Amino acid sequence: MKKIMLIGYGAMAQAVIERLPEGVTIGWIVARTHHHAAIRTRFGDRARPLLLPQDCAETPDLVLECASQQAVAQYGEAVLHRGWHLAIISTGALADSALEQRLRHADGRLTLLSGAVAGIDGLAAAKEGGLEQVVYRSRKSPASWRGSYAETLIDLNAIREAQIFFEGSAREAARLFPANANVAATIALGGVGMDATRVQLMADPATQRNTHTLHASGLFGELRLELSGLPLADNPKTSTLAALSAVRACRELTQR
């Protein structure tokens, strides 16, 4: 039985817990104090709530971050310095290049989950021949942008048609929209980097989906990809596919 540590106890963590593959169990959950009683009630002795990953005396088979960019910055190094395997969904944390370097040079294994998008393998292959441009657009409902920096750029209650409210680099997008633009960072890290990857963020009152569009061109030819994802019921910012990419990382533990 593989025993993992989960970081976070929000919408994505719940989706992962519900779909945990056979042969994988959760041993520890790093969560805010206000979640600890609920974790104890739900899991009893099977999973311990922790304040810090370092409070775990054993070696988890995988540490699965499903929390926030802040959690990656807060715990990432401590996890990797123990030689543990860390898989992160909040890839936008790596928009902080000093943090990225520290995490990449630490002892343990760092995996970037594919999250809400697909096609990173093809983009990375295309990069080997040279990429000319990579443009990423995220289109979500106004509800998905609520509570984000978008509220300072656009009146989400008043928009009647699709509107691009942000254009910039992947680094800017990932930093300004930490719960909404991790995909921009994932694409940037697979392709031409945080500063050269162009990002457009759009609010569309006519959609209930989180649609990710990737356009890349280079020596290989051209890639156009559109992924129209259903958001999680508990968090319209987060696509179901992002949670499923974390489930896949759990399943891979049983397939080695």
Ligand SMILES: NC(=O)C1=CN([C@@H]2O[C@H](COP(=O)(O)OP(=O)(O)OC[C@H]3O[C@@H](n4cnc5c(N)ncnc54)[C@H](O)[C@@H]3O)[C@@H](O)[C@H]2O)C=CC1
């Ligand atoms: N790579 C990708 O494609 C995607 C990445 N994400 C990332 O996944 C994260 C989680 O998504 P959801 O579960 O939907 O968000 P959520 O807001 O529903 O839940 C986040 C949970 O993490 C906990 N948390 C946050 N920071 C923490 C910390 N430092 N220590 C302990 N607990 C902490 C919160 O208390 C909450 O329980 C997002 O914030 C975003 O960074 C989300 C969607 C797609």
Ligand SMILES: O=C([O-])CC(=O)C(=O)O
């Ligand atoms: O889940 C999504 O659709 C994308 C997302 O929130 C992110 O990139 O952080």
